[in-house]
Amino acid sequence: MYPRTLTIDDIEALALGAWILGTGGGGSPYHRLLNMRELYRAGNKVTLIDPMSLANDALVAVLSNMGAPLVGQERLSDPAFATKPVRTMERYLGRTFDAVMSLEIGGGNGLHPLMVAAVTGYPVVDADTMGRAYPEAQMTSVAVANLQCYPLALADIRDNEVIIPRAESWRWMERISRKACAEVGSIASTCKAPRSGREVKDHAILYTTTQAIDLGRAVMAARDAHTDPVAAIIESASGIRLFEGKVVDIDRRATEGFLRGQAEIDGLDGDAGSRFTVHFQNEFSVGYRDGAPVVMTPDLICVVDSVSGDGIGTDVIRYGQRVSVLALPSPAIFLTPSGLKNVGPRAFGFDLEFRSVFEDGAP
């Protein structure tokens, strides 16, 4: 099955699936999808490869767009811009990459390396480092595994390039690159610390591109067949339906660069009479049923439209929407003590002991 040439239908499905895996954050993939349609129309193609086929000494670029979603509304994503830091990094390292991959499969960044692949011809590794979307650099599988966090290349749309050759920790790398990003207009394309083939095989979250494509395809097929797209998500991603209801209140505020708040959902049908509260910090982070915590990060909390199965962003969720709250299983690495330290409930300010909804005897 590998190497696999992706069709534009695969990429349409990927956009849908990545938006669901964004767990409310990560930004809409729409502009990147438009770019991919243009690139495919012009004859470009993307090849997806099996991470396990990478040579141990292969060099893989980990790519993402960084910045404020508002700026992305005005300064549109562009394959040439996404490719810039890859070339910067290659010049810095004095060697070329063998492949590219996503930093995060969730949200718009799920499609980001595909734009670079279509332009450069590099294959895309079927993997990422989050399995979803998270807001900060230390919230990745490679950070949890304590791999080296440098060097990082960051490019501006103008003739400005930044290399951060060294940083003391992932958190320092996050702080320094965030400052550089703000200076160039709060939008930058980045090439994170390159990974060897060995590191990808051992520490990346494998096969998430395919997972997102399959998820998107399952939703599309359900829509075509007029069956339940939410059930299709659950089946495709081995998830659980936690709650179904109607959004009755939203509290949203921007603080310290994050979109924080909570949505209150009143139950319908089987959940009538219950209330579900889902908190978010860019992404959905913790869910309470009738006051008791039932689901928390790193389990993926996805809020989707009950009818269409479309993901719903924390920036656009609003009163009256009919939503289903789903949990999808977290990558195993985040369930370890060091994983929970970086992305568990306490990393988002909730004083809760992590308990997965997928554990036996979970609430």
Next chain:
Amino acid sequence: MIRIGIDVGGTNTDAVLIDRQQVAGAVKTPTTADVTGGVRTALRSLLDETGRGDEVAAVMIGTTHFVNAVVQRRGLNRAAALRICLPSSASLRPMVDWPEDLAAVVNDGAYLVAGGHEYDGRLLAPLDETAIAAAAREMRAADVTAAAVTAVFSPLTDELEARAAEIMRQEHPDLRITLSSALGRIGLLERENVALLNAALADLAAATVYAFEEAIADSGITAPLFVTQNDGTVASIAVARQAPVFGFASGPTNSMRGAAFLSGLDDAMVLDIGGTTSDIGCLVTGFPREANNVVETGGVRTNFRMPDLLSIGIGGGTIVDSDTLAVGPQSVGHRLTEAALVFGGDTLTLTDIAVAAGLAEIGESAAVASLSQQMVKTVTAVVSHRLEEAVDRMKTHAAPKPLLVVGGGAMLAPQAMGGISEVLRVPHHGVANAVGAATGQVSGEVDRVFRDMTRDTLLAEAEAMARDNAVAAGADPTTLKTIEREDLPLAYLPGNAVRARVRVVGDIGALARAKNAK
């Protein structure tokens, strides 16, 4: 004061004459292909019925003509795009996400030049004035007649778009230019789309407004003409010619405004049940609540100020499958009076169900006497449930609100709904849209960034500016009322920047009537 309101819909042209807050005459006539034929007929029968043409102080017309032109891809002129964005945003060209058939009839070239702003007010790149002049010369050589100008972050400051237009006019004096900052919000692609649609309507807007003026003059009325807008106010004909997109949603908006006027309620939900769809909206202080999100028009994503509406496929002409009991979304549309069972046709529609259920007396009730009562009950319940759920979706708070029901299919609405304090069928509901047009007011608005001022001072200043704008647009200064007042701190801008938006409305004053008269 006597005013005439006319709503030119896709199927019917409705007209009312309002005298001192009362409906003194109402007519409904089919819309003609040339649009103004229906207006002439409606005016003539209205004046014959009331005999009061001399006393009319103003005529307000709302029309779905412009939005229909986009949806049906006819009557549009070509338009070029000038985008001030380089070095950013180069890969996604203007009209990149338009349906191909629409782009094919509109696209008259795209020009990308350097310039634009950052989110914090710095320049993205210096404005390339030479490239703009060259683009304008090329447009002139290629006989381009209309253009849309869009700069990165122009909703924060329109200075680059204004400068570009100045340069373009020097090179190509006949070019009709639309600035995106005058129409849309943050979101480059969607704002550019709005500006391009507006530019593509330049010919049609000029011709339609002229035809309306002629139709009114021919009827013997000397009163001035105003055109209704998406936000429920009316604009001078000069504004209507320049910004036809601002009339896109005037149909549903006028229905909502009419419902408010006829019921005397300012805060309510409105359900407008037509032949094919039901439109649901929300009235806040007498005006439709605005949509915050992207609104698709004719397959094009746009982000300008439109009423927040939800349309579902429930109407008097909606087809019911007698085997599966599936309701819609197909409708017999304007063929209702030939296709429905009660009109001797062979298609089961919701109008037939309503007659069978005893909710309405339309056509031949004998034609539906054989329908099973069980089926009628089931379908009525499905319709009630869908309407109830759609109304509830459009509410923004849990507290119960009244629901105003208007439109030809009003009989389909249930007597009571969850979350609704009472279901009200307003008088003259069949011509609520024309009533909404007739009662339109003039607005003045300010939407800009203020720096280094206290909240009270800046809001007071914004309000004073909005009042001045309203009076300049023709409002009677003694009737001004502030209907919207919001301030949004822009945390990422230097100098304690606050974006303030104030909207003021007032009745049309004598000055405006004089000024807008031919």
